[in-house]
Amino acid sequence: MPDIILEIAQRFHAAKYSIHIVGGTVRDSLLGRTVTPDTDLTTDATPDIIKDIIAPTHPRAVSSVGERFGTVQIHYDDPTASESDPDKTIILEITTFRSEQYLSDSRKPDVVFGNNLEEDLLRRDFTINAMAMDPLTGSIIDPFGGKIDLEAKIIRAVGNAPKERFAEDPLRMLRAVRFAAQLGFTIESSTAKAIQSEAHTLQKISWERIRDEMCKILLSPRPAIGLRLAAELGLAQYFMPEMIYLQGVHQRPGHSKDVFEHTMRVVQNSPATLTSRWAALLHDIAKPRTYSNENGQVHFFGHEDIGAIMAKDILRRLHFDKPFIEKISKIVKMHMRVNAYIPDWTDGAVRRMMLDAGEALPELLTLSRADITSYRQDKILRASALSAELDERCRKLREESERVPIKSPLDGNELMQIFSRQPGPWIKEIKEHLLSLVIDGALAPDDKEEAQRIADELLHNLPQSKSTPNVN
Numbered sequence: 001m002p003d004i005i006l007e008i009a010q011r012f013h014a015a016k017y018s019i020h021i022v023g024g025t026v027r028d029s030l031l032g033r034t035v036t037p038d039t040d041l042t043t044d045a046t047p048d049i050i051k052d053i054i055a056p057t058h059p060r061a062v063s064s065v066g067e068r069f070g071t072v073q074i075h076y077d078d079p080t081a082s083e084s085d086p087d088k089t090i091i092l093e094i095t096t097f098r099s100e101q102y103l104s105d106s107r108k109p110d111v112v113f114g115n116n117l118e119e120d121l122l123r124r125d126f127t128i129n130a131m132a133m134d135p136l137t138g139s140i141i142d143p144f145g146g147k148i149d150l151e152a153k154i155i156r157a158v159g160n161a162p163k164e165r166f167a168e169d170p171l172r173m174l175r176a177v178r179f180a181a182q183l184g185f186t187i188e189s190s191t192a193k194a195i196q197s198e199a200h201t202l203q204k205i206s207w208e209r210i211r212d213e214m215c216k217i218l219l220s221p222r223p224a225i226g227l228r229l230a231a232e233l234g235l236a237q238y239f240m241p242e243m244i245y246l247q248g249v250h251q252r253p254g255h256s257k258d259v260f261e262h263t264m265r266v267v268q269n270s271p272a273t274l275t276s277r278w279a280a281l282l283h284d285i286a287k288p289r290t291y292s293n294e295n296g297q298v299h300f301f302g303h304e305d306i307g308a309i310m311a312k313d314i315l316r317r318l319h320f321d322k323p324f325i326e327k328i329s330k331i332v333k334m335h336m337r338v339n340a341y342i343p344d345w346t347d348g349a350v351r352r353m354m355l356d357a358g359e360a361l362p363e364l365l366t367l368s369r370a371d372i373t374s375y376r377q378d379k380i381l382r383a384s385a386l387s388a389e390l391d392e393r394c395r396k397l398r399e400e401s402e403r404v405p406i407k408s409p410l411d412g413n414e415l416m417q418i419f420s421r422q423p424g425p426w427i428k429e430i431k432e433h434l435l436s437l438v439i440d441g442a443l444a445p446d447d448k449e450e451a452q453r454i455a456d457e458l459l460h461n462l463p464q465s466k467s468t469p470n471v472n
Contacts, residue, residue, distance in 0.1 A: 001135065002037050002090055004057065004076050009135035011053050017045040019094070020117060020132035020141065027128050030140070030150055031183075037078060037090045042097060042132065044115045047072050050094050060089060070096035070113055099123060118143050122158060125165055125172045126179065126191075130158045153185045162194035170201040173235055174213040181217050181226030192233060199234035210239045211318040218277035224264040227281070231260070240314060243281070245288040253296055259287045262373055269370035275324070275363045279331040280370055282311040308333035330360045331367060338368045341390045348440035350393050351406060355439070365391050408434040409443065409451035418452055419459060426462055430455045 005021070012019040023040040043050065047067045054062070054074055063073040074092045081088035097114040114120060117132060118141075124130040127146040133139070140147065149156050155176050157165040166173050173195045176187050187195070202210070217226035227243070230236040236243050246260035263284055270280040286307035290300045308329045315325040334357055357364050365387070372383040408431045410418070415427055434451050437443035443450060 002039075002076075003079075004090060005039060005041075005092070005135050007057060008041075008054060008092070008094075011056070012043060012045065013136065015045075015049075015053055017043055017049070017053070018117065019043040019045075019135065021135055022121070022132045023124075023129055026131045026133045026140070027146070027150065029133070030131075030147065037080075039090075039092050041092060041094045041135075042117070042120055043094055044097050044117075046070075046096050046113065050096070054094075066093075066095075070098055117141060123168070124158055125169075125175060127156045127158055128154075128179070128185075149188075153183070154188050155179050155183075155185050155191065156188040157191045157194065162191045163198055166194060166198045166201065170198065171205045171209050171213065173199065173202060173233070174210065174217075174230070177226050177229045177233070177235065178213055178217050178220065180229055181220035181222045184222055184225070187229065187233075195233045195235070199238060202235055202238045207239075207317060207319045211320065214239075214318070215274055218267070218274065218281065219272050221272075222268075223277060224268040227264060227267065239318070242285050242310060242314060246284070249288045249291055250298065251287075251300075252298055253293070257373075257375075259284050265373040266367070266370045269373070271366060273363075275327060275331075275360075276366050276370070278315070278324075278328050279335075279363055279367050282307065282314065282328060283332050283335050283367060283371070285310050285314070285332070304333055304336045327360050327363075330357070331364050334360075334364055335367055335371070338364055338390070339371060341368075341386055343386075343389060346440070347393075347397060350390070351397055351401075351439045354394055354397065355406065361394065365394065405445060406435070406438055407445055408432075408438065409445055409448045410434060410455060414448075415455060418455070426459065429462065430458055433458055 009019050019041055021039055022042045025035055025039045028035050050072045059074045059076050061075040072094050076090045078088040078090045097120040099112045099114040099119055121130040127144045127149045130144050131146040132141040144158050180187055231244055246263055249259045267277055267280040270276040286303040287300045290303040292299045311329045311332045312325055354361055369387045372380055374380050412427045438445050
């Protein structure tokens, strides 16, 4: 526990106010998990008093953005900061005891300050998060059986009316799924039934908050568990119904594994990064729309192209930024191209794939490896060997391009000067032809003499409409 928390607790105690650590810090410490220095605390002091008590501790910054909800956020220099991360901070959020009252048709709470710790814990989401710890003594206050549920690995809504917990904030339903994915816990039956019953109320929640929970699910150790629960409990249909449509679509007649289950395996196989896991989740998203069965042969013609468009639509809906959307869309669009790799590919074909992939190449290769989900060991070994071979060829070609960059030997200015011609479409056509020869290994990137000969020949064969009169 950071020393600053102990100092703050001592100051609150001296001022005759209580203060307790609450939420994930308590839960994770009891589970023996790594606890971050950022901590939530609760107190019977109001925001003005909180700021007065902590003033002598000289925080780096005090934020009052959440003050109307009773929260004061405080930033302190982290004593473990290093030269590589000198601005590292500890963030504490101290919140006045609350008793929140929600209107059924409102997304925002009507906050009422309280003076009772148990009442404050009652308004929290799940029993495993409704425990408090005294920073000075380490004693645990657990009025709702959180420790028992931790030991049993159960996620249970606080109190006897789970629907009320979810009516207060429908995002809690998706949080239950997230905790199951993060902790490997089971959602208690009455809590699960309440989620199924109230799933439609997730529509009250902003896309940004849903996006953030989905990202946490995907970054968890067990993303497939979270995604399956989101589908089973009826939540996914209100923010990503495309995922539900993967169920029941089989890649081969009579095959037990449908596209949904295949996707879950690919997600689970992928590294825990947002790019890799979102690409894995969306790579086959268009298969239901492109399904066809011809004489017992299942096809998904063009699913990668339609999938790239669908990926953009889904990620825009969830308010991701444009660069992320474009990167995921590119990976989805190109994943079949990488999966089609065979050793007969020329270096030129590999270079073209690398250039088209650009910065998305590492995640594209990662997806190709994760996409190997067969039950047959011989098939897994063959596919893995091909993936490893392509990875190695890309590495070698990347090293070559770092020594001699892949580019046309002649740029636009050089072409205009050599041929005494004005700018026009002819420049692009010649440069693209020269670059294509470089990619195929038929022309060295620095062979200007041969490039000029080829350009001269090509220029004479260009249609008149693409050729531009001489400058003279």
